[in-house]
Structures are given as C-alpha cells and as structure tokens.
Amino acid sequence: MSTLLSVRNLTMRFGGLTAIDDLSLEVPAGRITGIIGPNGAGKTTLFNCLTGFYKPTSGTLRLAHPHHGEMRLEALASHKVVRDAQVVRTFQNIRLFPKMTVLENLIVAQHNVLQRASRFSIAGLFGLAAYREAEAAALDRAATWLERLGLVDLADHAAGDLPYGIQRRIEIARALCVDPVLLCLDEPAAGLNPRESAELNELLLYLCRERGVAILLIEHDMSVVMNVSDHIGVINYGRKIAEGTPEAVRNDPQVIKAYLGEDEDEAQAGGAAA
Amino acid sequence: MAYALQQLINGLTLGSMYGLIAIGYTMVYGIIGMINFAHGDIFMVSAFIAVTCFTLLAAADVSSIPLALMFVLMVTIFFTSAYGWAVERVAYRPLRGSTRLAPLISAIGMSIFLQNTVQLTQGARVKPIPPVIEGGIELWAAPDFTVQIGWSQLLIIVTTVVLMTAFTWMITRTPFGRQQRACEQDRTMAALLGVNVDRTISLTFMLGASLAAVAGVMVSVYYGVVDFFIGFLAGIKAFTAAVLGGIGSLPGAMLGGLLIGLIESFWAAYLWAEYKDVATFGILCLVLMLRPSGLLGRPEVEKV
Structure with a gap:
C-alpha cells in the first residue's frame, strides 16, 4: 500500500490562532482515510491548505502523483491543484x-x-x-x-x-x-437522511474499491466514517491525537476524552451522581 | 409619421452604440461585482485610436472603404483590449481582496488618468475626420419629410446585431463562456475545478474593451468628431443602459442600450433637444427607485 499524500509538519497560523499545529499524516493510495475531530479542530483548514486556498505557515504536502511524479501541493495555485495534481474537494456548505x-x-x-x-x-x-x-x-x-x-x-x-x-x-x-487522484470530501453526509447516507457509503466504497480513487473524508456522521474508512486520523486543536483503524480509534482513550470531555467533568458527574 | 420613423432609425443607431458599451459594464459587473468606471474612457481612447487610424489611412491614400474599416476595427480592437487588460491589472487586481470601495476609487482614478493623458497628448480641441461613409438609402419620401437610413447607420446596426449574436453564442456555448459564467457564480469554486480565474477576469475586461472599441470606431465614423471628454457622458449613459436592462445580464444591456438610444432620440425630436441628458438620468433615477434589478435582471437573494 503506497502513500499517495504525505502531510509533514503542517502548521497553519492565522495571526495568533494556530489552526493546525505540526500535523503529520499519510494518505494511502486507493483507500478511504477518515478525518474526525470536534468542531474547530482544524479539519477544514487542512482541506483549505491542500487545495491552495491557504498557504501553510510551514510544512509540506507531497503528492505522489501516479503519472506526474512527486508534486508539492502547498506551492500550487488553486486552479493548478485540480488541473495538474488532480486533487479535488467538495464543501461543507x-x-x-x-x-x-x-x-x-x-x-x-x-x-x-x-x-x-x-x-x-x-x-x-x-x-x-x-x-x-x-x-x-x-x-x-x-x-x-x-x-x-x-x-x-x-x-x-x-x-x-x-x-x-x-x-x-x-x-x-x-x-x-x-x-481525481485524490477526492477530498468535506462532510458529504451532512444533512442527508439515513437512507441517503447509506447510499453515500455504498458510493464511497465503490469509488475506492472499483475505481481506485483515494478518498480523504471529513465527517461527523459516525455511521459513515466508521463503516467506510480504512484508516482514521483524529485531530483536536490542530494536532493529531490518534490514528489507526476505526476499531482502534473508537476505543482510544484520547479520542473519547476529546469528544466526551475531560476527567474533571467525569469526576464532577460522578460526584453529582453520588 | 415619417419623422417618427426617422427618429426610430436614429435611436436604434445611437442605442446600438450605447448597448455595445453597456455590455462591457455588465460583463465586468457580472464577474467581479463591481462597476468599471474607467470603461467610458476606454471607449474614448478607442475612438481616438480609430480617428488616428483613419487619418493615417487617408494620408496613405487608401481608397477602399471596406478594407479601411476592417483595418481600423482590427487595430482599434487590439489596442483597446490592451487598455482594458491594463486597467484590470493596475486598478483592480491588486485590490481584489480589499474593501469594495477601493477598486471603485482606483477605477475613477484610471478614468481621470486616461482623460488627462489624451487631453495632454491629443489636445483638448475637438478632432474631426473627413466623413468615411457617405450617402444612404431613401426609404420613404413622404410629402413633407424624407426618411433616410445612412450607410453608416446601417453598418452600425448590422455590426451590432452580428456581434450580439456572436457574444450570446460565446457565452452560452463555448468553454470560455462556461468558464466565465462559472466565475460569475462562484469564483472560488471555479478555481477549485481548474478554471484560471485571473485569466478569465482579464479576458472579460479585454472583451468588454473590444466591444467598446467597436463602438468607438462607429462613433468616429458616424459623428466624425471626437474629443477627450466623450467617454464621460457615453460611459454614464451606457451605465444607465446596463442598469435599466438589469446589470449583469447581457441581453439586458443590449435592450437597455436600445431603449436609452430611442428615448434620447424621441425626446430630442419632440420635446427639448437640450434636455435629452436629463431624460436619460431621470430614467436612471426611476429605475433605481422602482426596479433596482432592472428589466431583465433577477433580484439578488441574499443567502444566510
């Protein structure tokens, strides 16, 4: 399984705000890679860096293009990301x-x-x-x-x-x-009903398995992301906090903490119950 | 009756020229959402280029009128679109990310710059050229009045119809047109699908300028005089035409141009010729008050 996109030490700052903090991530070819994380974690910023919307403060985005060899996405203008690198995205809205x-x-x-x-x-x-x-x-x-x-x-x-x-x-x-060589989907299941998201699952699997399109998927709908992803990266506050198979990520204490809150909250909740 | 028919012909001629200039306003508005206030002066510059060409051709003793016209059109379109390109490059592109007011002001600056350059280099006096196309067809010899359509009028109307057809075809059918409409509706998304937005915007300015160039050649043929200030009034009237037709709409700009031309001719013929500009600007006020989206424009729905 070869690496299609390798994100190395990506950092994106907006003034004093660090939206992505030293993020490294590998996106394998021909697989579905899920990106999850709480709101504001920096998922969409990552997409914006990938597609030439933002110039990353530092770090590299190397794409191993099957026909054109290695490309550096961070150096391409928006329209060239599609034209030359065949990386395309959809939007949340x-x-x-x-x-x-x-x-x-x-x-x-x-x-x-x-x-x-x-x-x-x-x-x-x-x-x-x-x-x-x-x-x-x-x-x-x-x-x-x-x-x-x-x-x-x-x-x-x-x-x-x-x-x-x-x-x-x-x-x-x-x-x-x-x-596309790499298809970046930003919350494709948002606003879909359960039947539509099941269809989406099927479509994503078809694209990846039958057509060999690598997919990078940002999604909040766990029924989609857990069912189709081969590999999931979890981001919080711009940092990667976990990475692995859906099963491993689901049980990772870091991830549970990021989604469900800190220990203090649990302690408080426990205290209230007692 | 005969007199009215004559005014109709005059109005259509005038309206064709306003319409051609108005398309430049409307296309640029469509793609970047801003009024190019230097457009009227682009038109003025093109008229000067045309006059220069005609003078040179006369000096070179070129006698074939169709050949001379083709040559002048090509040269004028070439140089004028270079001006259009430069205006976008200098006054718009560096300010694309800033507030909406900034490029408006820089465009007005461009307009003043162009006017003054022409005034300094060409002089402030009216520049005449010998009539290029003379004569016409007598359509109807009524007892008290003879209705006539000049060859130059016929040429202007026919050229405008041909250009409009070509433009409509280009916008609706060709890859460039699709690219242009895509940029109009969502510039960022267009870029993300591989459309070179900068180049599309440049080309739009150049196309608008080349239509203004055609109008400039026509004005020099039809009136035979130009001066450095014609761009101001023609520009504002064409802008009125674009607003009347619905800014952003190509057929709207043409329709608006024709209406303004007709209104001006009839107003001047039947009411007071000296107040014909008042009629035009009165219409601008009325449209802005009663139907700001224009005749063919669609009201903008603000999405939250």
Whole structure:
C-alpha cells in the first residue's frame, strides 16, 4: 500500500490562532482515510491548505502523483491543484453553480480538457473534429457519473433549484468529472437522511474499491466514517491525537476524552451522581 | 409619421452604440461585482485610436472603404483590449481582496488618468475626420419629410446585431463562456475545478474593451468628431443602459442600450433637444427607485 499524500509538519497560523499545529499524516493510495475531530479542530483548514486556498505557515504536502511524479501541493495555485495534481474537494456548505444546469456543472469540471481542445473557442467556432471529440468525451464522462449517481433525469434542471440531498450528489459527481487522484470530501453526509447516507457509503466504497480513487473524508456522521474508512486520523486543536483503524480509534482513550470531555467533568458527574 | 420613423432609425443607431458599451459594464459587473468606471474612457481612447487610424489611412491614400474599416476595427480592437487588460491589472487586481470601495476609487482614478493623458497628448480641441461613409438609402419620401437610413447607420446596426449574436453564442456555448459564467457564480469554486480565474477576469475586461472599441470606431465614423471628454457622458449613459436592462445580464444591456438610444432620440425630436441628458438620468433615477434589478435582471437573494 503506497502513500499517495504525505502531510509533514503542517502548521497553519492565522495571526495568533494556530489552526493546525505540526500535523503529520499519510494518505494511502486507493483507500478511504477518515478525518474526525470536534468542531474547530482544524479539519477544514487542512482541506483549505491542500487545495491552495491557504498557504501553510510551514510544512509540506507531497503528492505522489501516479503519472506526474512527486508534486508539492502547498506551492500550487488553486486552479493548478485540480488541473495538474488532480486533487479535488467538495464543501461543507454546497457550492454548485446554482444557475447552471446539472449537466453544465459537470462539464465545467472538465473545462481544462475542453479549453485545450477548443483553442480558445476558435476550434469550437468552426466545429473542428478535435474539439467535437473532446466535447463528446466530456459529455460521455458526465453521463457516466450522472447515471451512476442516479441523476440522469435531472440533467437539464438548474442545479440551485434541486433538493439538498441531490445537490450533495451533484457535487460529488462534479468532483468525479475531474478524474481525481485524490477526492477530498468535506462532510458529504451532512444533512442527508439515513437512507441517503447509506447510499453515500455504498458510493464511497465503490469509488475506492472499483475505481481506485483515494478518498480523504471529513465527517461527523459516525455511521459513515466508521463503516467506510480504512484508516482514521483524529485531530483536536490542530494536532493529531490518534490514528489507526476505526476499531482502534473508537476505543482510544484520547479520542473519547476529546469528544466526551475531560476527567474533571467525569469526576464532577460522578460526584453529582453520588 | 415619417419623422417618427426617422427618429426610430436614429435611436436604434445611437442605442446600438450605447448597448455595445453597456455590455462591457455588465460583463465586468457580472464577474467581479463591481462597476468599471474607467470603461467610458476606454471607449474614448478607442475612438481616438480609430480617428488616428483613419487619418493615417487617408494620408496613405487608401481608397477602399471596406478594407479601411476592417483595418481600423482590427487595430482599434487590439489596442483597446490592451487598455482594458491594463486597467484590470493596475486598478483592480491588486485590490481584489480589499474593501469594495477601493477598486471603485482606483477605477475613477484610471478614468481621470486616461482623460488627462489624451487631453495632454491629443489636445483638448475637438478632432474631426473627413466623413468615411457617405450617402444612404431613401426609404420613404413622404410629402413633407424624407426618411433616410445612412450607410453608416446601417453598418452600425448590422455590426451590432452580428456581434450580439456572436457574444450570446460565446457565452452560452463555448468553454470560455462556461468558464466565465462559472466565475460569475462562484469564483472560488471555479478555481477549485481548474478554471484560471485571473485569466478569465482579464479576458472579460479585454472583451468588454473590444466591444467598446467597436463602438468607438462607429462613433468616429458616424459623428466624425471626437474629443477627450466623450467617454464621460457615453460611459454614464451606457451605465444607465446596463442598469435599466438589469446589470449583469447581457441581453439586458443590449435592450437597455436600445431603449436609452430611442428615448434620447424621441425626446430630442419632440420635446427639448437640450434636455435629452436629463431624460436619460431621470430614467436612471426611476429605475433605481422602482426596479433596482432592472428589466431583465433577477433580484439578488441574499443567502444566510
């Protein structure tokens, strides 16, 4: 099992606040890695560092890209993280292009290929074969994911008008159209009902097992994160406090402490009971 | 009746030019959410470039009018889009992360800078050029009045229709258009899907400027005179047109431009010619009071 992404000594400070403090983490290729931790632990900040949103204060983010060799994500601009490194993310609060149709949302994600093929729209203007082929391939890929995620009937609806659970799926479909090497999902199960989160579980396992996509998953819904993750890292106050299989993490005293509170609270609770 | 028909033709011509300039306002507003107050002066600069080109061509004794027009259009578009690019680079990009007011002020600074540069280098006096296109078609010889459409008017209207079709096609069908709409709706997300946001914004400024350049060439052909101050009034009227049509909407900008052109022509013909600007700005006030989202704009819903 090779390492796809290795986060080394990552630190991110905002003025006096240290959101991530000397964090090191390995994300294996072709596996699902869960990231959990209480609110404000620095999980989303980690994603923001990964995708070029924030420039880390210090530390490195090395991606062992299967085709392009080693890349340093911390040095890439946002649009290059996707274009060159094929690392893509979704957001906690959905960020679709609301006025575009579902299909257009998926086509935008493939815009790099199309833009190259279209030679700044000139080839598109004259309907050249190379552009038509690229366009057909883009539509094909979009159609594949629409079908896999059960969105075919909604392809021509404006994305912003659709229900929340469906928008979540569209967001994942759009990310998949980038043909990601690493898919970073920020709370994909938030706001989903139990049936929808079961479907999400199934989808994540399919992507990882059948398609070989490595997934980095931030999630609060334990039914998702414990069931699908191969490996879980727990963050609190910007530091990694535990790492291991779901089973090991679940029983780790540090983790229980971070989620359920300090000993003093327990002592107090015990005192009150007595 | 004949007189009204003539005003309709004049209004459409004027409106086409306002519409072309208005598209620059509306596109830039769409993508960065700010008004480019230097846009009117970009238009003025383009008119000067066109006049210079025409003068040079006349001196070189080029007699083929279509050839001369093509040449002038190409040169003007090229240089004007370079100006548009520079305005974005100097006045907008360095201030993108700051308060919304800052780029507004730097754009006004750009506008003053452009006006004064042209005034210093070209002189403050009105610059005339010999008429490029003369004549026209007599449409209707009524007993008291002859309705006529000049070749230059026809050219302006036809060019505008062609450009509008091309633009609509580009925005709705091409990868660049998709990229532009994506940036309009969510710039961060677009970047995260691999769209080069900086370049898209640059290109948007350049496209807006090139449409203004077409309008600049038309003005120099139609009126035959330019001065360093034409950008101010034309800019504000085109801005009014963009607001009337619904700022951020391309068809809205064109519709707004045509309406402003028509209103101005009819007002000047039937009411008081000297107060035609009052009509335009009265409309701006009314739109802002009664329908701030414009005719074709959608009201913005603030999400919490």
